[in-house]
Amino acid sequence: MTLSRRRFLGGSLAATAVAGGLSGCATVTRSTDIAALNKPVQLPTYRRFDGPKPDLPRSHPLMPDCFYRFPEQPGRVTDGVPGDGSDMSGSAPTSNPIPPTADRNAYWQELNNRLGSPLALTITAAADYDDKFATSVAGDTLGDLFNVEGGFSYLPQFLEARAQDLTEYLSGDAILEYPFLANLSTESWRGCVYSGGIRAVPIQRGVMSTDLLLARQDILDQLGVELESPNLDELIKVGKAVTDEKKKRWAFAVPPKWALCAMLGLPRDWEVRDGRLVHSWELPEHKEMLTITRQMVVDGLIHPDGVAKPNQKVWFSQGSAVLTQDTYSSLQSFYRRSVVKSFAIGIPVVRDQSGKVGRVLLGKPNNSIAAIKPSSPERTKMLLRVLNWMAAPFGTEEYLFRKFGLPDRHYTLKGTDPVLTEAGQSEVCLGEFPIQYLADGGYPVYFPGRPEAVDVAYGHLKAVLPTAVLPPVYGLYSPTESTKGKVFTTRFDALTKDIQLGRAKLSAWDEAVTEWRKSGGDAIRAEYEQAMSIQGRK
Known part of the structure; x- marks a missing residue:
């Protein structure tokens, strides 16, 4: 769910x-x-x-x-x-x-x-x-x-x-x-x-429940476009090759956040670095991801409503988006709703700029x-x-x-x-x-009746699990996160959309992070670090 x-x-x-x-x-x-x-x-x-x-x-x-x-x-x-x-x-x-x-x-x-x-x-x-x-x-x-x-x-x-x-x-x-x-x-x-x-x-x-980049493999095959294990430059190149606005076909249903996180080495939220918890929001790679997704919007690679009013399941099923974000468990629902006989899903193993398998952030x-x-x-x-x-x-x-x-x-x-x-x-x-x-x-x-989908999921899992990362604060309780976390998430989600749509400058992100740290971010960090120490995780 x-x-x-x-x-x-x-x-x-x-x-x-x-x-x-x-x-x-x-x-x-x-x-x-x-x-x-x-x-x-x-x-x-x-x-x-x-x-x-x-x-x-x-x-x-x-x-x-x-x-x-x-x-x-x-x-x-x-x-x-x-x-x-x-x-x-x-x-x-x-x-x-x-x-x-x-x-x-x-x-x-x-x-x-x-x-x-x-x-x-x-x-x-x-x-x-x-x-x-x-x-x-x-x-x-x-x-x-x-x-x-x-x-x-x-x-x-x-x-x-x-x-x-x-x-x-x-x-x-x-x-x-x-x-x-x-x-x-x-x-x-x-x-x-x-x-x-x-x-x-x-x-x-x-x-x-891990968030992944999914591809309409049948459309890629029809277009003669290969997307096997792309780095960032190759992903953008493929995006431009499959986008055709006249045919109402775009590369991405939504900004490919989780693929970019894997490529850039970003955590899902918190991560231990050099013995201290850091949040994705405060890392320079997060701003790099915002810059990349903003350029994808400018280049017309993302569905016109993919930032403001996403309906990615429908677009991916219909073929108006060739790539989307979803989970391993979503494959069966996509196959069930498809009316295209040749419908097929691929899960590319994304790579970072050094050529290594991108570190996948496992779901809770x-x-x-x-x-x-x-x-x-x-x-x-x-x-x-x-x-x-x-x-x-x-x-x-x-x-x-x-x-x-x-x-x-x-x-x-x-x-x-x-x-x-x-x-x-x-x-x-x-x-x-x-x-x-x-x-x-x-x-x-x-996936009943879809053995090929089992092979696709298994192949991807086998490639990414050796370097995949579990959420480090899962099962820990922070009172400040409990009472303020949803408000912070809402604010950053809104600012992300504003930056991607060109309604806010990238510099606004630094201001938001500074305010977040003062108004609760540092308190959440301290509470989680104390909880990790109590449970012997650190």
């Missing part, structure tokens, strides 16, 4: 509700106590699930499992049902059309049968979820299981007050009672630890997190069994049902690959029923 700007900023509404609701609670950690907020805990033991052997070798510890096709006879790996017959409730977002309610949805009805406890799930459009979340916090109607976006203010305090402390159930070997949760990566669990406790379960995406390990309402030990264990069932990994019968529903009604087989029917697209929510935002298994490289 990609968070919209509205949803991201809307977190402040939830934060206001949370702060107001927790202001009198003496058991909640003070918002300025960096040591207490970032106190470490023994993370869950990782135990890889012994499932089907991937079709391609795992050449790197972060390499996802890669499968060309679904196993022919997936086995059921759970006994009985995880629920105890009692009613459950929950809250989750969706980026797809909201599915029919349980009384009109055969998938949901079968889901309840398999859970063994009926789930009343409040599903909200992703763009509206934070507003709904704030209302639910105020009214205490989030339910037993609820999705939480990890970036809003006062998150540790909220989780301490309103979420079950799961440490005794999940820390160390205790998690082995829930083997599918134990199959989730150690890095993903770091994003669930606040105030010295495990407060949630991860909605893991791993490297599949988690999409979000999900918490459990405080309850008795017996009910908490039951709800964890439910979440464990929802995290059943690829290749199992449980996974096949979760993602594709019932055979014949919701999917048919093409070979061994499930293909959603019209009923499946509606009732199973395009294969992304919102329980995937309460718990989910690791995200494999698997």
Whole structure:
């Protein structure tokens, strides 16, 4: 799920509700106590699930499992049902059309049968979820299981007050009672630890959420243009070769920020350099990136609305943009929406000016997190069994049902690959029923019916993972970032667009960075550095 700007900023509404609701609670950690907020805990033991052997070798510890096709006879790996017959409730977002309610949805009805406890799930459009979340916090109607976006203010305090402390159930070997949760990566669990406790379960995406440069390989082939492993000069040369304004075709749907970051050696946000945290905004290479993208706009290489009103998924699918930014996991959605038979996606391995593979900035390990309402030990264990069932990994019968529903009604087989029917697209929510935002298994490289896309993604991962960089402050909490970070991001995003469109001079960037450092940037740096020291990361 990609968070919209509205949803991201809307977190402040939830934060206001949370702060107001927790202001009198003496058991909640003070918002300025960096040591207490970032106190470490023994993370869950990782135990890889012994499932089907991937079709391609795992050449790197972060390499996802890669499968060309679904196993022919997936086995059921759970006994009985995880629920105890009692009613459950929950809250989750969706980026797809909201599915029919349980009384009109055969998938949901079968889901309840398999859970063994009926789930009343409040599903909200992703763009509206934070507003709904704030209302639910105020009214205490989030339910037993609820999705939480990890970036809003006062998150540790909220989780301490309103979420079950799961440490005794999940820390160390205790998690082995829930083997599918134990199959989730150690890095993903770091994003669930606040105030010295495990407060949630991860909605893991791993490297599949990494932002990349994608290319319409079929268009490049038709034009006789090669784009294999370009440096900056070669990328711009290709951009000029494929742009044809008369045919309403531009090189880039949006400014290719992440490809340029890889070429210039820029971090996603924070990075440790010479023993100290620095932010991308304050590095000279960031201004160089602004200069490059401004020139791309001047040269007409970026879609005319690509800065001010981007609609890159549509433009890339239609072919009015040959290159765009998106993630590994987006490949399947692009193939699903394409109406061009020859449609093909390439992922170029960009290089820096010295010719080395550009350092890719990996996405955050988690999409979000999900918490459990405080309850008795017996009910908490039951709800964890439910979440464990929802995290059943690829290749199992449980996974096949979760993602594709019932055979014949919701999917048919093409070979061994499930293909959603019209009923499946509606009732199973395009294969992304919102329980995937309460718990989910690791995200494999698997694109049903598109083995060539698996090869493309695998080839790129194999090339970039040896030098790829994980977010260094992921799982750390800065009070100043929590309360001011979204405002800073909004300001810099707006200034970036103004510079790219020629409405502001490049010198305005230096002024903005100076103001950012004074008004909170240096405080965020100091808080993160203290948190890193507390957790032994530095």
